[in-house]
Amino acid sequence: MSKKKLGTNTICTHVGEIKDEQFKGAISPIYLSTSYEFDNVDIKRYPRYFNTPNQEHLAKKIAALEHAEDALIFASGMAAISHMFLAFLQKGDHLVVQNTLYGGTSNFIREQFPKYGIEYTFTDGCHVSDFEAAIQANTKLIHIETPSNPLLTITDIKAVANLAKTKGIISSIDNTFASPINQNPIDFGIDLVMHSATKYLGGHSDILAGAVAGSKDHIKRIWNVSISLGGSLSDFTVWMLERSMKTLALRVRAQTKNAKKLAEFLENHSAIAKVNYPGLKSHPDYKLAKSQMHDFGGMMSFELVEGIDAMTFQKQLHLIKSSMSLAGIESTMLLPSETSHALLTQDQRDAVGISNQLIRFSVGIESFKDLKSDIAQALSKTKTTSFA
Ligand code: PLP
Numbered sequence: 001m002s003k004k005k006l007g008t009n010t011i012c013t014h015v016g017e018i019k020d021e022q023f024k025g026a027i028s029p030i031y032l033s034t035s036y037e038f039d040n041v042d043i044k045r046y047p048r049y050f051n052t053p054n055q056e057h058l059a060k061k062i063a064a065l066e067h068a069e070d071a072l073i074f075a076s077g078m079a080a081i082s083h084m085f086l087a088f089l090q091k092g093d094h095l096v097v098q099n100t101l102y103g104g105t106s107n108f109i110r111e112q113f114p115k116y117g118i119e120y121t122f123t124d125g126c127h128v129s130d131f132e133a134a135i136q137a138n139t140k141l142i143h144i145e146t147p148s149n150p151l152l153t154i155t156d157i158k159a160v161a162n163l164a165k166t167k168g169i170i171s172s173i174d175n176t177f178a179s180p181i182n183q184n185p186i187d188f189g190i191d192l193v194m195h196s197a198t199k200y201l202g203g204h205s206d207i208l209a210g211a212v213a214g215s216k217d218h219i220k221r222i223w224n225v226s227i228s229l230g231g232s233l234s235d236f237t238v239w240m241l242e243r244s245m246k247t248l249a250l251r252v253r254a255q256t257k258n259a260k261k262l263a264e265f266l267e268n269h270s271a272i273a274k275v276n277y278p279g280l281k282s283h284p285d286y287k288l289a290k291s292q293m294h295d296f297g298g299m300m301s302f303e304l305v306e307g308i309d310a311m312t313f314q315k316q317l318h319l320i321k322s323s324m325s326l327a328g329i330e331s332t333m334l335l336p337s338e339t340s341h342a343l344l345t346q347d348q349r350d351a352v353g354i355s356n357q358l359i360r361f362s363v364g365i366e367s368f369k370d371l372k373s374d375i376a377q378a379l380s381k382t383k384t385t386s387f388a
Pocket of ligand 1: 076077078079102104174176177195196197198199209325340
C-alpha cells in the first residue's frame with residue numbers, strides 16, 4: 001500500500017515502526033547503541049549522523065505526515081531551526097523573516113547572525129507584499145511562522161512559497177503551532193517544514209525535540225551541516241517521540257475542538273478585550289486560515305481588559321496550569337512578555353503587539369466544561385469595577 005493512501009491516524013500509528021523480528025513484540029524495539037559494526041561498505045551508523053535505526057524510522061513517520069520526501073530529527077526545536085538556517089545561509093547571505101515569530105528564533109537571528117556575517121530583515125507585517133519588499137539581491141531564505149507564536153497571525157503560505165520560487169529563494173516554515181494534523185505547507189509549495197517536536201509531536205510535556213522535513217536534496221544539505229553541529233536526538237527520546245506520535249491526530253483534534261469553543265466563550269466575556277484565534281470570524285485572516293489549514297488548532301492568545309492584572313488572573317486558575325511550554329495534553333497559560341518573549345526588549349515587543357495583558361493559551365484535552373468554569377471562576381475573582 002502506498003503511504004500517500006494511508007489515513008492520518010494510520011500514519012501516526014504505523015509508518016516508521018521497526019518490526020521486532022526477534023521477539024515479535026507489538027512496538028518498535030529501541031536501539032540505544034552508540035557504536036555499530038564497521039563493515040566498510042554499508043552506512044556508518046552513529047547517533048550524531050542521524051542514522052540509527054530509531055532515528056531513521058521515526059524520520060519516515062514525520063516525512064509521511066508532512067507529505068515530504070525526507071526528514072531529520074533534532075535535539076530541540078531550536079536545534080532544528082538553527083541547523084536549517086546555517087545549512088542555507090552563509091557569510092554575505094540574507095534572510096527574510098516575519099516579525100511575528102517565536103521569541104527564541106527572533107533572538108537567535110538578532111544575537112547570532114552578526115557573528116556569522118549573515119544579514120537579515122524582519123518584515124513589517126506578514127502580507128506577501130511585506131516579504132517582497134524585504135527581498136534583496138543576496139536573499140537566500142524566507143522563513144515564515146503561521147499561525148505565529150503568540151499572536152496567531154496568519155501568513156499566506158502559497159503566496160510566500162510562490163514568491164520565493166519565482167526569485168529562486170528557499171522557503172521554510174515553523175509549523176509547530178498547527179502541527180501536521182492541521183496544516184501541510186509542502187502542499188502549498190514551501191520547501192522546508194520545521195517543528196519544535198517538544199510541542200504537539202511530543203504532546204505530553206516530557207520530551208525536548210525538533211524536526212525538519214523537505215525534499216531529499218534539501219534534507220541532505222541540512223544533514224551535511226548538522227553532522228558537524230551535532231544537534232541529533234538521543235535514541236531513548238526518539239523512541240518516546242515515536243510512542244507519543246501514535247496519538248498525535250487524536251490529541252490535536254480533541255485540543256482543536258476544545259479551543260474553538262473556548263475561543264468563542266472568551267470572545268463573549270466582558271473581561272476579555274481581544275481573542276487571537278484563526279478559527280474566529282473576527283480574526284482578520286479567518287478566510288485565509290480556512291483556506292490553508294485543515295482545522296484551526298489548539299493554540300490561541302487573548303488580552304485581558306485594562307484593570308485586570310494578568311499575573312493575578314493566572315494565579316487564580318486551579319485546573320489550567322501556568323507553564324513555560326505548550327501543546328501538551330494539559331491546558332496551560334502563560335504571559336509571553338514574561339516568558340517566551342522575555343528576551344526581546346519592551347520596544348521590540350511593542351513593535352509586534354505583545355502587550356503585558358496578553359495571555360497565551362494552549363488548550364488541552366480536558367473536558368470543555370471544566371476548562372470553561374476554571375476560566376470563569378478565575379476571571380470573577382480578579383474582576384475589577386472596570387467591567388460588568
Ligand atoms: N518554534 C516555536 C513556534 C516554539 O513555540 C518553540 C518553543 O516554544 C520553538 C520553535 C523552539 O522549540 P524548542 O523549545 O523545542 O527548542
